[in-house]
Amino acid sequence: MTNDTAVGIPPEQACPIAPVVDIVFSRWTTPILWVLNEYGRHRFVELERRITTITPKVLTDRLRQLERDGLVVRTYHPEVPPRVEYEITELGRSLSPVFEALAKWSVNIGEVEQARLDYDTRKPVGGQASRGRPR
């Protein structure tokens, strides 16, 4: 049934999980958290090698953000060549069910790809179909 009382909805957008998404799924945070969660502690350079396409600057930015949000801990070892290790926190680890749900859903990616093919193949001509440009 169509909803017609779309008034009086709380502030912002009527979506309680939006803030969570901002915290967990900003750019690059997913691979970082995933790696730290799956494979344990890593030093900076190890993360760089895991996530091959990230630049040091961006990696630093994201790690700081995750540290600030309490999802990752940074440990500095004042040794001869400095050593720094990053580890996921308990709070970060509590995201596991989220990642699991995502991993399970990933079996559907094929369907998404098929849907895209269909959409792009459907002649933009004929009918009142919406013409979307591929993003």
Add this chain to the structure above:
Amino acid sequence: MTNDTAVGIPPEQACPIAPVVDIVFSRWTTPILWVLNEYGRHRFVELERRITTITPKVLTDRLRQLERDGLVVRTYHPEVPPRVEYEITELGRSLSPVFEALAKWSVNIGEVEQARLDYDTRKPVGGQASRGRPR
């Protein structure tokens, strides 16, 4: 244990859920899917009113993208004042467990906020702590 065999990881980033994140959590898609999933069919203007801060252009963009990905269906009713309805698809609905996991985790937002306060309060002086600028 620290991982030291960070070599030979597949292509891209060693994170199988990254593609899913791109599909589901690009900007504004979360509120749109959430609303459609929770409250059923909506017409364009109803979505605009639900998600109060989105502009028509962006709403259109995101709806096209979701339609192309097969997560949403658009139905055009050629009536006197045109009527268009958006509905979530089966595929879209299959994301429910993901949203549920996210909703459950949202109880932790308070912890994140506390962590941010701590981080920002900790004097940037003293020790080898990383000085992060709030984003």
Add this chain to the structure above:
DNA sequence: CAGTATCCAGACGGATACTG
């Protein structure tokens, strides 16, 4: 109502080079 058409700003991320 359900969009489209423009235009624009500024945030984000990439490349490159340098340092404690």
Add this chain to the structure above:
DNA sequence: CAGTATCCGTCTGGATACTG
């Protein structure tokens, strides 16, 4: 090693106005 310092291009998303 583990970053930081700069510079810069791009691309998204916002504001605004208009239309079938």
